Amino acid sequence: MEDLDRWLTHTRFSNPGRHARSIAALSADVARLNEIIQGVLVHSSWLREYGLDTPRLDAGARTTLPFAERLDDILARDPRPLEAQRPPELRSIGTCRDYALMLCAILRAKGIPARVRCGFAAYFHLVWEDHWVCEYWDARRRSWRLSDAQIDPMLKRQNRIDFNPADMPREVFLTAGEAWTKCRRAEADAGDFGHGETTGMWFIKVNVLRDHHVLNGRETSLWDRWREAPAASRTVCDEELQLLDSLAARLEQELIAATPEWIV
Template identity: 35%
Template sequence: MAYSRQTRYSDPRAHAALFDPLPADPAGIGEVIRNLVVHYRASGIDFPPDRLAEIDSRWADRLLDADRRRFDTPLAEPRAPEQRIVGCCRDFALLTVSALRHQGIPARSRIGFADYLGPDWHYDHVVAEYWDGARWVATDTQIDIADLRLGPGGLRTAAQVWSGFRRGEIDLETFGVDPGADHLRGGWFARNYVIGELAHRLGDELLLWDLWGDMSEELPDDLSLIDELAELLQAADAGDRAAERKLADHYAGDPRLHPGTHVTCASPTGATFTADLRRDAI
């Protein structure tokens, strides 16, 4: 896909003009995004239910709606942490990608597991990636890392993690949401994230807690589909155009992979509900 075009999730729609004054460079954009979003868990702030619900905003323009409900100032004007948009790593990445695309910079979001957020644990994480004219550069605008390695020591993509697991090199019991979240880790979790990585790559930048298609909270007996996707994703990252095309064909043609019109949203708010992805239905 053409990564300089907005997707239905990254499109700021009525708020596009808010991005006009932003710096035309990834570092400057990242600084603004950190001023807009606060992590619902990592901040340590106890948000009331109506504010916590912002984590399910899903669309970039709905995230910006939340900011506009409290502010009528430019996005770069300081916001106190407790007044920022309540989100997670995916929202830092989505708004970064949205702002970069608005500036004409090709950008996309990457899903995987971070080796750098805490000791002895690989936290599920999303970062932005942009094309600098010569290569794709990953940037973690949540914590201000400008040139992030995609691999051990940095963000291991979901595909890398899955392939490492299948080779017997990785214990997936240390890959997940948090050491204290007993269920949100392991093989089924990493498998779902490979499907999520593919979706984000192809323009469906869904929530981390959305479930669709062949996603499951159990590890099935047949792992061949995810094995193939993981290999193709890594080949595409290495510049294999044929792998990129095959991923797009798989995603478009296989209902196990793309979300269709509805997903199950298992929100961190504690609610589980069916979300309609059709913009005209919202």
């Protein structure tokens, strides 16, 4: 049995801080928590689908905030209890990582081991699209389960999603390590994995490193600047393969020092 206490301990980014009392009052049911989170967040890439103008997207929308600061932003826009579903124009704008971090933080506060995971989803535009979800420990089944708090009724309809977002089948989401290993074994095509037009083994490497960092308590996006990587560096060198194979097999191992400057 792995040390589940590791996934109960708050990081600086998952700690509810001054909001601990209001978080304690929330349900511990994952499906209900997903609904609550959907009622206070809106994804920066889907503003039009929620009837919002894209000019509302500010420069900080892609910056992953600490959970306590995200709650400050939510309540500044609408001071009602978190259980009250906000109209889209009063929700805080974030990305899939914010949905995953929020669910992870609440579950940890409830005494449920949880962690944010970086990987690839099979239910958006690409065959395997860059995405973040929450992984939580199910004590009854004694296993890790996946939940995507972003998947609300609109996204279900838009993407024809028919699974339960609070308990996702493993075949619809691959962690970065799983994706790396499948491609290295020629069980999957690396060109099917990526973000927009950026696909292939280099981007899978990016997500291996991001999942490695997040499993070591670095959920923030401040270090995550893969878009700044120059074209010449968007490769996977032979010297990197052994390290990346090792990380893919055990992403939660102690944080490595040798990471590219654009991701640290």
